[in-house]
Amino acid sequence: MSTSLAWDERYASGDFQFGEAPNDYLRAQSWRLPPGGRALCVGDGEGRNGVFLAGLGLSVTTIDWSPVGVEKARALAARRGVALDARVADAAAWDYPEAAFDLIAWIYLHLPPAERAAAAAGCLRALRPGGLLVLECFSPAQEGRRSGGPKLPELLWSRAIAESLFAPLEVMEVTEGAVRLDEGPRHQGLAEVVRGVWRRP
Ligand SMILES: C[S@@+](CC[C@H](N)C(=O)[O-])C[C@H]1O[C@@H](n2cnc3c(N)ncnc32)[C@H](O)[C@@H]1O
Numbered sequence: 001m002s003t004s005l006a007w008d009e010r011y012a013s014g015d016f017q018f019g020e021a022p023n024d025y026l027r028a029q030s031w032r033l034p035p036g037g038r039a040l041c042v043g044d045g046e047g048r049n050g051v052f053l054a055g056l057g058l059s060v061t062t063i064d065w066s067p068v069g070v071e072k073a074r075a076l077a078a079r080r081g082v083a084l085d086a087r088v089a090d091a092a093a094w095d096y097p098e099a100a101f102d103l104i105a106w107i108y109l110h111l112p113p114a115e116r117a118a119a120a121a122g123c124l125r126a127l128r129p130g131g132l133l134v135l136e137c138f139s140p141a142q143e144g145r146r147s148g149g150p151k152l153p154e155l156l157w158s159r160a161i162a163e164s165l166f167a168p169l170e171v172m173e174v175t176e177g178a179v180r181l182d183e184g185p186r187h188q189g190l191a192e193v194v195r196g197v198w199r200r201p
Contacts, residue, residue: 002110002150007066010186011046018045019184020076022052023107025136025195030056032132032172032197037102040126042091042119043109047073047084050105054082058103063089091115096122099129106135108148108187110155120165127200133169134197135162139176141192148187157194169198 010017021027026049033039036057041050044062046069054060054077062084064070070086077084092115104123111119123133137157138149150156159176174196181187 002152002155004065004067007045007064008068011066011068011072015185016046016048016072016076017184017186018048018108019182020046020048020051021183022049023105023136023183025179026105026107026134027052029132029134029197033058034102037131038100039103039105040101040123041105041107042123043106044073044086045069045108047076047086049107050084050086051076051080051082053103053105054084055080059083059085061085061087061101063087063091063094065090091119091122093118094122096126098125099127099131101126102128102131104131104133106133106137108137110137110150110157112152113154116155116161117165124166124168124200127169129200131200132172132197133166133200136193136195139192139194141176141178145189145191147181147189147191148183149191159194159196162194162196166198168200170201172197172199174198 041062050062073086
């Protein structure tokens, strides 16, 4: 089982485990994003996605349960000269504010089923009407591949899981399939993912 301590140890190595550039899929959604809105990144690790969104002019809050990751996120934001409200928090237990965010980025956050459902419910509550949720996570076909992802199969996403957890949202697009990852030392090569964009009506 992955723990915050395990993530602290990974992040303490000094390198950015997923690179400093944002996730490609999140970047590709930039055209949809509201200028100057509020964004939340759940499980944002070392902050690459939160810092990217802050650079676009969004007011960004990030949560991650690894204090070492959050410290690196703050340092990356300072280095890039952007404001980032980076907090240490468990995504499954955070007190998600009601209708607070125009965008939620859920990028490679893999949780056990009960915690995943709790975090998804929190994200639904936290989205403003018209707000977008962007997700990219590994799918079951990733099992056994060396290009990244959790070891426990129950942590993997599927299109069906996403459609079920985000059922109250409008689907803008959702796919499950192969992509080529080039994101730091931990995400390299052909990978099987679910990615999608949902909108709160
Ligand atoms: C694969 S990394 C992805 C980090 C970041 N989203 C990115 O794409 O660069 C997964 C992250 O989820 C975080 N995480 C795992 N379980 C968590 C939980 N229950 N609450 C908050 N963060 C969690 C880990 O600490 C880690 O930073």
